[in-house]
Amino acid sequence: MLQRKPGSKRFPMRLNIKKGRVDMTHGSGGRAMAQLIEELFASHLDNELLAQGNDQAAFSVPAGRMVMSTDGHVVSPLFFPGGDIGSLSVHGTVNDVVMSGAKPLYLSASFILEEGFPLADLDKIVASMAKAAEETGTPIVTGDTKVVEKGKGDGVFISTTGIGIVPDGLILSGDQVQPGDKILVSGYIGDHGVAIMSSRENLEFETSIASDSQPLHDLVADMVREVPEIRCMRDPTRGGVASTLNELAQQSSTGMRLQEEAIPVRPEVHAACELLGLDPLYVANEGKLIAICPADQAEKLLNVMRAHPKGQDAAIIGEVVEDEHGFVTMETVFGGQRIVDWLAGEQLPRIC
Amino acid sequence: MKYVDEFRSKDGAKKLATEIARTVDPNRSYHVMEFCGGHTHAIFRYGVQDLMPDNVQFVHGPGCPVCVLPIPRIDAAIELAERHDAIICSYGDMMRVPASKKRSLIKAKADGADIRMVYSTQDALKIAQDNPDRQVVFFAIGFETTTPPSAVAIKQAQALGLENFSVFCNHVLTPAAIQHILQAPDLRDFGAVSIDGFLGPSHVSSIIGSQPYDYFAQEFQKPVVIAGFEPLDVMQATLMLIRQVNEGRFEVENEYSRVVTPEGNLKAQSLVQEVFELRRSFEWRGLGDVPYSALQIRECYAAFDAERRFDLTKSKGQDVKACECPAILRGAKKPTDCKLFGTVCTPDNPQGSCMVSSEGSCAAYWSYGRFRLAQNQVA
Numbered sequence: 115m116l117q118r119k120p121g122s123k124r125f126p127m128r129l130n131i132k133k134g135r136v137d138m139t140h141g142s143g144g145r146a147m148a149q150l151i152e153e154l155f156a157s158h159l160d161n162e163l164l165a166q167g168n169d170q171a172a173f174s175v176p177a178g179r180m181v182m183s184t185d186g187h188v189v190s191p192l193f194f195p196g197g198d199i200g201s202l203s204v205h206g207t208v209n210d211v212v213m214s215g216a217k218p219l220y221l222s223a224s225f226i227l228e229e230g231f232p233l234a235d236l237d238k239i240v241a242s243m244a245k246a247a248e249e250t251g252t253p254i255v256t257g258d259t260k261v262v263e264k265g266k267g268d269g270v271f272i273s274t275t276g277i278g279i280v281p282d283g284l285i286l287s288g289d290q291v292q293p294g295d296k297i298l299v300s301g302y303i304g305d306h307g308v309a310i311m312s313s314r315e316n317l318e319f320e321t322s323i324a325s326d327s328q329p330l331h332d333l334v335a336d337m338v339r340e341v342p343e344i345r346c347m348r349d350p351t352r353g354g355v356a357s358t359l360n361e362l363a364q365q366s367s368t369g370m371r372l373q374e375e376a377i378p379v380r381p382e383v384h385a386a387c388e389l390l391g392l393d394p395l396y397v398a399n400e401g402k403l404i405a406i407c408p409a410d411q412a413e414k415l416l417n418v419m420r421a422h423p424k425g426q427d428a429a430i431i432g433e434v435v436e437d438e439h440g441f442v443t444m445e446t447v448f449g450g451q452r453i454v455d456w457l458a459g460e461q462l463p464r465i466c
Numbered sequence: 467m468k469y470v471d472e473f474r475s476k477d478g479a480k481k482l483a484t485e486i487a488r489t490v491d492p493n494r495s496y497h498v499m500e501f502c503g504g505h506t507h508a509i510f511r512y513g514v515q516d517l518m519p520d521n522v523q524f525v526h527g528p529g530c531p532v533c534v535l536p537i538p539r540i541d542a543a544i545e546l547a548e549r550h551d552a553i554i555c556s557y558g559d560m561m562r563v564p565a566s567k568k569r570s571l572i573k574a575k576a577d578g579a580d581i582r583m584v585y586s587t588q589d590a591l592k593i594a595q596d597n598p599d600r601q602v603v604f605f606a607i608g609f610e611t612t613t614p615p616s617a618v619a620i621k622q623a624q625a626l627g628l629e630n631f632s633v634f635c636n637h638v639l640t641p642a643a644i645q646h647i648l649q650a651p652d653l654r655d656f657g658a659v660s661i662d663g664f665l666g667p668s669h670v671s672s673i674i675g676s677q678p679y680d681y682f683a684q685e686f687q688k689p690v691v692i693a694g695f696e697p698l699d700v701m702q703a704t705l706m707l708i709r710q711v712n713e714g715r716f717e718v719e720n721e722y723s724r725v726v727t728p729e730g731n732l733k734a735q736s737l738v739q740e741v742f743e744l745r746r747s748f749e750w751r752g753l754g755d756v757p758y759s760a761l762q763i764r765e766c767y768a769a770f771d772a773e774r775r776f777d778l779t780k781s782k783g784q785d786v787k788a789c790e791c792p793a794i795l796r797g798a799k800k801p802t803d804c805k806l807f808g809t810v811c812t813p814d815n816p817q818g819s820c821m822v823s824s825e826g827s828c829a830a831y832w833s834y835g836r837f838r839l840a841q842n843q844v845a
Binding site: 450458 | 470471474475476479480510511512513514515516517697812813814824829832833834835
């Protein structure tokens with residue numbers, strides 16, 4: 115249980131965050147764990163509900179439709195251009211919650227730490243989580259810490275769960291997608307995957323690309339307020355835009371037809387993918403969304419998205435078509451046609 | 467992206483398509499074998515076949531390094547990891563290729579073998595340096611393009627005095643394979659179409675040059691055009707082949723003159739020459755034993771030869787029954803002729819090597835071409 119103990123006696127020696135390391139006692143449930151929670155976790159994540167110090171956070175919620183989503187984070191490396199596992203673990207879950215159109219409310223966080231992990235790194239990660247939680251207005255109200263022996267983990271794994279409340283009357287779901295609908299993307303694709311690849315130990319290459327890891331709650335709030343007719347939204351993380359569209363095609367028994375020319379890809383990402391033999395359509399994003407809406411609302415939605423800083427490079431990339439096979443096809447820049455299939459195997463392991 | 471987008475332009479494609487349509491003789495057909503899987507991939511990725519007249523057909527060749535490696539060689543790599551407790555360093559493409567008993571490197575890894583995916587020979591050398599108490603074997607595969615880095619790695623290992631590093635050499639040669647396909651018509655199954663000309667792999671020729679093809683272009687009277695890997699390169703080279711066929715010529719032409727020269731990269735060739743020598747014979751999946759079609763490590767570098775360092779049992783591994791990879795690799799059958807294609811054999815559950823690598827014909831058919839199959843079914 116990650117909790118603050120307001121009345122507890124101070125510990126004789128302060129935790130050595132600068133030079134200390136996680137050891138097995140930090141997961142033992144004893145005094146060392148209490149100290150880690152108080153001096154490291156609670157000092158960053160401080161909020162009223164966490165400070166209650168119970169095994170659970172208790173709160174009242176407004177009446178309405180709630181959504182809940184959970185996500186495990188195992189990204190390697192832990193720190194990458196544009197983010198770290200801490201901010202990613204907040205953005206990932208907040209984005210899953212808000213794809214329903216919901217306003218995110220609260221988060222939980224569960225840490226699996228590896229023996230020997232530097233406390234200084236843990237401190238940076240938790241500080242980064244706190245900042246991301248603050249930004250999105252979703253406090254981390256309950257949590258857990260476990261420690262595994264050296265070699266049984268890889269530094270730190272973080273699972274987060276989030277809940278949110280959906281504005282009245284709004285129902286977004288993949289099965290509502292219909293032939294004729296337009297497909298929009300909120301910006302450049304593939305940044306996160308390429309940023310992670312560029313910082314992998316055995317593959318370091320120079321690039322100016324940073325991860326796009328960011329929370330989309332504010333962009334989504336604008337979108338659903340202005341165009342409540344949106345059929346569904348999804349954040350194309352692992353497996354990229356290609357896998358997300360295949361999921362939606364299957365869920366709604368439709369086909370999708372894309373225009374390669376219309377899909378925003380940064381030249382640097384394009385070049386890195388070329389070099390590594392990857393297809394940007396399959397590379398992970400952590401701060402982008404796919405939205406599908408009726409054709410007559412598409413221009414309006416595009417304008418709403420472009421008016422927001424997180425959607426300024428948004429584009430209409432294709433349309434939903436009738437197709438009993440549920441294929442996603444694409445007209446290539448070359449003028450030919452090809453299928454955009456599910457990702458087979460693993461393009462990039464441990465990307466988020 | 468500069469130097470790439472120019473070779474993917476829609477306008478360029480339209481012009482070339484018109485030119486090809488104007489050049490073909492409507493009274494005959496043209497069967498063009500693209501030897502290399504890289505070309506197969508480009509043809510499907512960009513939909514090049516869509517832009518060709520009906521009487522121009524691409525026949526997919528055996529130029530996919532992971533596809534042509536026979537099962538016993540993969541069994542041997544697994545044995546190195548499991549019985550000899552070596553760290554096996556492999557390119558990612560090899561990881562999922564089926565071995566005997568429904569195994570593969572990735573499954574052996576899950577069973578506990580220390581198999582690591584690397585991006586270059588340099589990664590393998592570093593792993594050897596970081597693990598001085600372990601044997602580290604680089605699983606070397608590929609055509610002439612990937613051979614020079616293996617030669618460099620062996621020389622570096624020698625210079626560094628790395629006693630725990632060795633190379634499991636599976637490097638194969640392009641001209642020998644093309645010649646074998648032409649020399650043994652029975653290989654191509656009775657009644658199969660004849661090949662009118664070849665698109666030669668340009669990356670291979672950036673090392674060996676275009677000269678090695680002169681002999682068999684003359685001997686077998688088949689034109690060869692060395693082609694780059696961008697879709698416009700493929701179209702331009704196809705046009706050049708069609709012109710040669712129409713005019714009754716059988717020359718080696720070079721479409722990829724921005725990189726390839728007749729003599730190739732002499733420095734790389736001399737490095738390869740120094741470290742490797744011809745193997746008397748090597749088994750190719752699909753082609754069987756092909757004389758002088760592969761390389762082995764020379765005696766003077768024997769210390770770095772995994773086949774000499776470790777005692778390996780001779781596996782009799784065989785392909786999955788009903789898998790048509792061998793015939794597909796010879797260009798005798800199409801992936802859609804295989805009963806397993808798209809039913810039990812998909813990229814997620816490959817039964818044969820051609821479904822594994824993105825350069826394999828089956829994977830290209832499946833990943834990029836599936837919608838055509840659906841259209842055919844409807845029609």
